[in-house]
Amino acid sequence: MRIRSAVAVVSLATAVSASIVPAAAGAADGAAAGPTTFTHVVVNGGKDIVLGPTTRRTVTLTWTATDPEGVAKTWAHLWHGPNTDDADGHLPHYPPAGTCTVSPADPATSTCTLSFEVDAARDLHRNSLAGTWNVLTEAQDTTDDWTDVDVAATAKIKRNAKVTVNASPEPVRKGRTISVTGKLTRADWETGAYAGYRGQSVKLQFRKKGSSTYTTVKTITSGSGGTLRTTVKATKDGYFRYVFAGTGTTGPSTAAGDFVDVR
Incomplete structure (x- = not known):
């Protein structure tokens, strides 16, 4: 966490300006004012953001800012990389205005919401951007002091996966061998297509x-090109499917069941 005066503020070109009615000063006379605190920082309702090669999705970012002097303005955005100075990704790229509401019960507290579009083809031009993103929050209080937190929360942005299945022959006699094939692929943000995902359980x-x-x-x-192949014995009528649980950079996927008639 950093606290700084308004005259020392660097460019906020990658931050999100939120329109807000300044809250009344919350510190009592003679009391030492503290920095702004950020709580309830949530991205996409707490769910992973899973995107195909050309997916466009609206993402909501919410947070609560509290300052004993009252919050005049507050910002938030997502960033990816080893640190903020060397970040290789920012979301959103073109910050829209968010909205904040001052709590009637606590004038020092403001609850904020920001919705923005993530376009995989435009915003995620490298596969290395899949994984953990950080939320930077920043605020200006009514005395022109600024507080920013580089990692107020985290969120996962993942590459979408697809898995298919085909069980044959069909129909099949009981006790005979069924061959179950399929393929596991995932979004390649760099090529704008899906590619085989090998070496996955x-x-x-x-x-x-x-x-x-x-x-x-x-x-x-999964083998070369994401191929899936195994055999089982035919015992009863039913459906076969492949299920991929996902990884830290790739979302899960479940194939629709393929019916086999056992006679």
Whole structure:
């Protein structure tokens, strides 16, 4: 956390200006004023932001700013990289205005909301941008002191994944071998397409006809180009599917079940 006077403020070109009605000074006479504190900082409702090669999605960022002197203005944005000086990504790129509401019960507290669009093709031009992003928050109080926190919260931005399945032959006699094939791919933000994802654990699951529950049969590893291939014995009518749990940089995916008629 850093506190600075208004005359020392650097450019806020990557910050988000929020329109806000200044709160009344909250510090009692003679009391020492403290820095602005930021709480309830949440990105996308706490859910991962999972994007395909050309996905456009509106993301909401919310936070609460509290200052004993009252909050005059507050900003927030997402950044990616080792530190703010060497950040290789900022969201949003073209900051829209957010909105803040002063708490009727506590004039020193303001609750803020910012919605902005993330365009994978425009904003995420390198696959290395997948993973953990940080939320920088900043505020100006009514006495022109500034507080900023480089990492007030974190959020995950991930590459979308797809998995397919095909069980054959169909129909098949009981006791015969069923070949279950498929493919695991994920978004390549650099090429604007999907590419095979090899070396990943994928579960083969089965749901018998008339049931609503899938059970895991085995776990396999995706091969070259993301190929999936294994065999099982035919025992009863039902559905086979592949399930990919996801990683720290790639979202999960579940294939639609493929029905096999066992005779």
